Amino acid sequence: MSEILVLVEHDGGAAKKVSHELLTLASRHGEPGAVVVGPGADDAGLAADLARFGAARIYTAPDAALVSAIVAPKVAVLAQLMAERSPAAVLIASTAEGKEIAGRLAVRTGSGVITDAVDIDAGLTAVQSVFGGSTVVRSRVTTGTPIVTVRPNATAQQESAGAGEVVAVSVELAATDTAAAVVEHVVQAKGGRPELAEAAIVVSGGRGVGSAEGFDLVERLADALGGAVGASRAATDAGFYPHQYQVGQTGKTVSPQLYIALGISGAIQHRAGMQTSKTIVAVNKDAEAPIFDLADFGVVGDLFAIAPQLTEQVESRKG
Amino acid sequence: MPLTIVACVKQVPDSWAEKRLLDIDSTLDRESADPVLNELDEYAIEEALRIREAQGEDGSEVVVLCMGPERATDTIRKALSMGADRAIHVVDDQLHGSDAVATSAALTRALGTTQWDLAVFGSESTDARMSVVPAMVAERLALPQLTFAQKVEVDTAGRSATVHRQTDDGYDIVSAALPVVISVVEKINEPRYPSFKNIMAAKKKPLETLDVAALGLDPAEVGLAGAWSAVEAFEQRPPRQGGVKITDEGDGATKIADYLVGQKML
Ligand SMILES: Cc1cc2nc3c(=O)[nH]c(=O)nc-3n(C[C@H](O)[C@H](O)[C@H](O)COP(=O)(O)OP(=O)(O)OC[C@H]3O[C@@H](n4cnc5c(N)ncnc54)[C@H](O)[C@@H]3O)c2cc1C
Numbered sequence: 001m002s003e004i005l006v007l008v009e010h011d012g013g014a015a016k017k018v019s020h021e022l023l024t025l026a027s028r029h030g031e032p033g034a035v036v037v038g039p040g041a042d043d044a045g046l047a048a049d050l051a052r053f054g055a056a057r058i059y060t061a062p063d064a065a066l067v068s069a070i071v072a073p074k075v076a077v078l079a080q081l082m083a084e085r086s087p088a089a090v091l092i093a094s095t096a097e098g099k100e101i102a103g104r105l106a107v108r109t110g111s112g113v114i115t116d117a118v119d120i121d122a123g124l125t126a127v128q129s130v131f132g133g134s135t136v137v138r139s140r141v142t143t144g145t146p147i148v149t150v151r152p153n154a155t156a157q158q159e160s161a162g163a164g165e166v167v168a169v170s171v172e173l174a175a176t177d178t179a180a181a182v183v184e185h186v187v188q189a190k191g192g193r194p195e196l197a198e199a200a201i202v203v204s205g206g207r208g209v210g211s212a213e214g215f216d217l218v219e220r221l222a223d224a225l226g227g228a229v230g231a232s233r234a235a236t237d238a239g240f241y242p243h244q245y246q247v248g249q250t251g252k253t254v255s256p257q258l259y260i261a262l263g264i265s266g267a268i269q270h271r272a273g274m275q276t277s278k279t280i281v282a283v284n285k286d287a288e289a290p291i292f293d294l295a296d297f298g299v300v301g302d303l304f305a306i307a308p309q310l311t312e313q314v315e316s317r318k319g
Numbered sequence: 320m321p322l323t324i325v326a327c328v329k330q331v332p333d334s335w336a337e338k339r340l341l342d343i344d345s346t347l348d349r350e351s352a353d354p355v356l357n358e359l360d361e362y363a364i365e366e367a368l369r370i371r372e373a374q375g376e377d378g379s380e381v382v383v384l385c386m387g388p389e390r391a392t393d394t395i396r397k398a399l400s401m402g403a404d405r406a407i408h409v410v411d412d413q414l415h416g417s418d419a420v421a422t423s424a425a426l427t428r429a430l431g432t433t434q435w436d437l438a439v440f441g442s443e444s445t446d447a448r449m450s451v452v453p454a455m456v457a458e459r460l461a462l463p464q465l466t467f468a469q470k471v472e473v474d475t476a477g478r479s480a481t482v483h484r485q486t487d488d489g490y491d492i493v494s495a496a497l498p499v500v501i502s503v504v505e506k507i508n509e510p511r512y513p514s515f516k517n518i519m520a521a522k523k524k525p526l527e528t529l530d531v532a533a534l535g536l537d538p539a540e541v542g543l544a545g546a547w548s549a550v551e552a553f554e555q556r557p558p559r560q561g562g563v564k565i566t567d568e569g570d571g572a573t574k575i576a577d578y579l580v581g582q583k584m585l
Contacts, residue, residue, distance in 0.1 A: 104455060106455070106547070112420065112546070134338075138551045139551060140551055179496070180465055180495045183481070186490050243469065243506040244485055269334055294561055299564075299571040301566065301567025305571075305572075317576060
């Protein structure tokens with residue numbers, strides 16, 4: 001069976017959920033080779049975890065220099081492995097950096113690239129859900145090795161034991177690969193919540209939330225549900241919540257099991273980022289708000305009354 | 320030292336309109352919606368203008384670079400009316416259907432026709448939404464990419480640029496020597512509205528056009544035929560339907576919780 005390389009997203013030794021999902025997809029169409037870059041890449045626990053999700057081989061490149069610059073060093077690692085292993089495809093998470101890695105890798109290796117796939121079918125056809133889910137497109141890379149980025153939360157992760165043979169990789173970086181140097185990582189997020197794109201539950205607030213303080217209500221409901229917090233552009237523009245939590249056309253695309261929209265009208269650009277959620281619940285005081293056209297369960301009412309009550313209900317019913 | 324900042328812009332269908340693909344060649348139906356300047360590129364133009372303005376009157380200039388059909392001149396004029404100095408329009412029917420790889424090749428060639436220090440892009444186009452072209456251009460030019468910037472600082476004397484690159488949990492401070500390829504997110508600034516004076520002036524600003532031959536590109540490398548990926552099929556999904564809608568009478572939260580229990584989500 002031919003090898004499919006998967007670039008693992010990890011956080012110093014723990015794989016993100018999306019990497020399990022990519023390994024699941026890779027197992028379905030070939031033999032997964034997990035590629036792990038940066039400090040923690042050689043963590044034994046991580047290797048065991050990746051093997052549990054089907055990794056036949058685990059290519060580890062723990063050198064810190066590989067994360068001292070953005071994007072290009074990871075491209076160098078993948079390009080080298082592509083040359084050595086001739087994989088049938090390369091799968092990368094459809095995150096901001098993942099897509100950039102895919103783009104550069106495509107140019108470097110003379111390969112076509114498809115981004116934002118939600119599934120991979122036989123013959124390595126990528127399935128994309130575009131225009132806010134209104135159109136499903138099937139495409140195939142026709143030149144070089146298919147490089148496909150896959151959206152988090154689009155595949156159900158599935159364990160299937162792989163051999164997990166660890167192969168150490170060392171890569172000579174060109175000067176241009178390290179030219180965009182990371183001087184500092186600044187962490188602003190309050191910890192403890194799942195990542196927006198990966199979360200099974202997302203609670204989002206819009207302009208109706210009214211203020212940054214108002215987002216406490218949104219956060220409390222999200223925490224009760226164990227979910228992530230999102231925001232509409234009106235809310236991020238007004239400074240109620242940081243921009244990286246924006247959901248929609250020019251923000252993140254999310255596809256959780258449950259999306260709760262509080263004080264969000266449901267403009268087309270917001271829908272573009274959440275329309276494929278499995279279940280949508282909306283609270284809006286305007287009965288005519290377009291969000292109700294797609295909500296599975298809508299409540300016309302004041303979010304300032306309903307959100308705290310719902311938080312209490314969730315907490316008490318969880319027991 | 321004067322700087323040349325190139326703002327790379329695209330014309331896209333208005334994001335307020337529903338989009339669809341054409342049956343004939345699976346490309347985006349660009350006729351069904353009003354063509355507008357990709358909104359995220361307004362932030363790129365604004366940032367380019369601010370970098371120029373921070374230089375004082377030293378002869379620094381902002382050049383608009385746009386690849387697109389004939390009618391993209393409207394988009395270019397809009398960019399010029401925001402205050403850019405001149406424009407390059409890459410226009411050729413052979414470019415229709417170009418994928419990101421081919422687009423990056425054409426833009427790279429076009430960037431090669433002028434001396435520049437910073438090329439600034441919007442972080443994505445609202446139609447294709449791939450967010451890969453700036454990275455691809457950087458790859459082709461073997462230049463550093465400072466992408467997804469929510470803040471840009473240029474050190475003219477030190478010939479370097481530093482950005483705050485947006486991440487999931489905050490930002491990375493990333494630095495590189497000029498020339499650099501930048502992309503900006505919408506948080507970075509508030510794009511200005513064109514003034515009447517600038518709208519009038521824009522009509523007279525220099526606009527150079529380049530076709531595939533002028534770029535020295537092989538026509539086989541671009542357009543639909545030159546694409547490295549191909550759409551096999553597409554289908555329209557029925558629009559999502561709304562479900563239950565109730566009015567809160569003090570029991571709205573209970574009803575949501577009941578619903579979630581029914582859905583096995585609680
Ligand atoms: C190119 C482009 C890209 C865009 N990208 C995005 C994007 O990525 N994400 C995005 O979200 N938007 C995006 N937008 C903006 C989009 O068009 C809307 O302006 C935005 O989504 C509106 O946010 P909102 O629903 O929070 O605000 P509004 O439309 O103002 O809606 C606020 C809602 O809150 C309700 N409300 C007020 N008070 C209460 C209360 N006490 N209780 C209950 N309900 C209440 C109101 O009835 C109203 O429906 C984009 C626009 C463009 C042009």
